[in-house]
């Protein structure tokens with residue numbers, strides 16, 4: 072088995088784009104009680120850079136989420152039994168690494184809508200992989216649209232590896248016998 076890493080989005084591109092997102096979020100949420108709800112583990116690096124580009128007061132909460140994908144079945148979302156943070160009356164902006172099918176963010180948004188008394192719920196992702204119309208909810212802030220390839224780095228993993236790459240790369244895995 073061999074793996075190939077091909078750089079897709081550079082450190083400079085990520086930094087420049089996050090500066091724009093931070094300015095936009097600061098403007099849109101000015102005067103509102105903002106809570107950034109960070110999805111672990113993938114959203115951690117993106118969050119760390121993004122919050123330093125936000126110039127308005129914010130609160131921060133973390134939530135561990137994993138989506139188990141079988142070969143056929145996909146998108147069963149597990150919230151790891153962690154209680155939802157108290158976001159009563161607050162404007163929640165969920166921070167995650169990738170919008171792929173949208174199942175994770177849609178499920179979490181629905182859960183927050185029914186179980187928290189949040190004032191409003193929006194999402195912010197570094198990458199959007201595809202536009203899947205089966206999930207009605209949309210994402211308010213997107214760093215980059217990318218092709219439907221498997222990516223790692225900048226917080227995103229393959230088998231818990233590669234999260235430390237400072238840029239986003241496409242990971243190709245080839246199986247051959249020699």
Ligand code: IMP
Pocket residue numbers: 113138146167168169170171172173174175176200220221222223227228229
């Ligand atoms: P969704 O629920 O289909 O939108 O999947 C989103 C989640 O799947 C992300 O938060 C990631 O954790 C994971 N994911 C989707 N695509 C990739 C990828 O290319 N690399 C690493 N993780 C991914």
Ligand code: MG
Pocket residue numbers: 110111112113114136167168169
């Ligand atoms: Mg994730």
